[in-house]
Amino acid sequence: MRKSSPSARRPRSAFRRLAEALALLIAVTASALLWTSPAQAHGTVVDPATRAYHCWEEWGDDHLNxxxxxxxxMCWQAWRANPNTMWNWMSMLQDGLGGQFEARIPNGKLCSNNHPNFESLNNPGPWKTTDVGDNFSxxxxxxxxxxxxFFRVYVSKQGFDPKTQSLGWGDLDFITETGSYPPANDITFPVQTSGYSGHHIVFTIWQASHLDQAYLMCSDVNFG
Known part of the structure; x- marks a missing residue:
């Protein structure tokens, strides 16, 4: 049998080393992606459902219907304006507001948190509502x-019409501010109101703890 010379074996060995290096790089990259992927995820109020979350929950698997x-x-117009409104329901955040919500988020942009991907959420119209009582969670x-x-919760004033008006700061009644909450997938807290009836917007500010990230969200409700 003919033996390979050292010079003939060298390219094969170099190729093997290259393959091993590429495999290691792929493994490290995959591990890094797995490690960092949770940091890319965020959240929202799911009950009463925010406008974006409702659209995803109701139509995410049926968006071509x-x-x-x-x-x-309203979900139809949001989908047509930007599909990310539905798909990225968990990412409606602003960095670095420093608690200056009223100064930094203009009137008429509250339901989108002044985020261009969610502009359609500011549009007045017949948004689907969640039925609530005076006291809800x-x-x-x-x-x-x-x-x-903390969380801050507001309710649109009696007489404000979400079907015809975009939400501004002057349209809100302050209801409550909570204390802090430790890291958890699910956080639930009570809200007590009185004197509201019909279609209203529950406006929630969630100030996340890990960074200066603020989520401003609109949930359409019907006070029975």
Whole structure:
């Protein structure tokens, strides 16, 4: 049998070393992605459902159904304006507001948190509502367990019409501010109100604990 010379074996050995290096690089990259992926996830109020979360929950698996245009026209217009409104329901955040919510988020932009991907959420119209009583609970689902420095909850004033008006700071009644919450996937806290009836917006500010990240969210409710 003919033996290979050292010079003939060298390219094969170099190739093997290259393959091993590439395999290691792929493994390290995959591990890094697995490690960092939770940090890319965020959250939202799921009950009463925010506008973006409702659209994803109701139509995420059925977004090509033409019935959405007639059955849920506000989700339809949001989907047509930017599909990310539905797919990225957990990412409606602003960095570095420093608690200056009213100064930094303009009137008419509250429901989008002044975020361009969610601009359609500011549009007035027949948004689907969640039925609530005077006393109800807010449930936050947080994929990455950021925790909360606090939550602030407001309700649109009696007489404000979400079907015809975009929300501004002067349209809100302050209801409550909570204390801090430790990291968890699910945070639920009670809200007590009185004197409201019909379609209102529950406006929630979630100040996350891990960074200066603020989530400003609109949930449409019907006070029975």
């Amino acid at each position: 033409p019935a959405m245009e007639q059955e849920d026209p 807010i449930h936050l689902y947080d994929q990455a367990s950021h925790g909360a420095d």
